[in-house]
Amino acid sequence: MTLSMQIKGHKALTANMRKKHAQLKDRKTVNSNAVVVVDRWIQENFQTQGANVGGWKPLSDSTKFGTSSRSTLLGLSSKRVSRGGESAKILQDTGALRLKWNHIVSDKEATIESLAKSKDGFYYGMAHNEGGKNNKPPKRQILPDPRMVWPELALVYRKFLKKAIK
Numbered sequence: 264m265t266l267s268m269q270i271k272g273h274k275a276l277t278a279n280m281r282k283k284h285a286q287l288k289d290r291k292t293v294n295s296n297a298v299v300v301v302d303r304w305i306q307e308n309f310q311t312q313g314a315n316v317g318g319w320k321p322l323s324d325s326t327k328f329g330t331s332s333r334s335t336l337l338g339l340s341s342k343r344v345s346r347g348g349e350s351a352k353i354l355q356d357t358g359a360l361r362l363k364w365n366h367i368v369s370d371k372e373a374t375i376e377s378l379a380k381s382k383d384g385f386y387y388g389m390a391h392n393e394g395g396k397n398n399k400p401p402k403r404q405i406l407p408d409p410r411m412v413w414p415e416l417a418l419v420y421r422k423f424l425k426k427a428i429k
Contacts, residue, residue, distance in 0.1 A: 286427040293423035294373035298366045300415050301375050304407045309361040312353045315411065319353045319403040326351070354403060360388055377405075 304315060313319030354360055360379045367374040377388030387400075394402030 283428055287424075288370060290370045290423070291368060293420060294370070295366070295368045296419045296423075297373040297416050298368055298375050300419060301407065301412055302364060302366065304412055305364065305375070305405060306361070308405060308407075309355060312355075313403055315407065316404040320401045322351055322353055354391060354405075360391070360405075363388075 308315040360377070363377060363379040365376050365378050367376070377386060379388050380386045388405060391400050391403045392405045394400070
């Protein structure tokens with residue numbers, strides 16, 4: 264006795280699986296969308312002076328009303344400049360830190376990094392984000408903790424997966 268089986272539609276099924284595999288590997292667009300979610304969070308956090316993390320430590324009176332040289336921290340001219348009094352916005356007097364974010368996106372990664380640095384190569388974004396030695400500069404969290412953006416990122420990736428395996 265011989266048992267014989269024939270699988271119908273094997274070629275179509277194989278072709279469909281290859282197509283879905285290719286769609287799942289093409290993650291550049293979804294990774295780009297993920298970076299936009301994080302960048303939007305960062306920009307909103309700047310605009311609201313840290314509201315996403317409970318607010319940033321206020322500027323000291325000497326910072327608001329005095330003059331201070333930004334050259335050490337920002338690598339700018341050594342000319343002394345006013346900080347703007349009561350209307351001074353925290354970490355926004357030049358916009359260098361808020362605006363210098365690099366997006367690195369490919370099929371394999373979604374990265375956002377701060378490029379803001381002084382002339383001597385000091386990346387001051389992390390110093391503000393983590394707080395410096397002796398609380399100088401004070402911690403003013405710029406980057407989100409993963410739990411702060413994960414719900415929105417999960418939606419972005421869930422939508423991608425749903426479309427790819429549909």
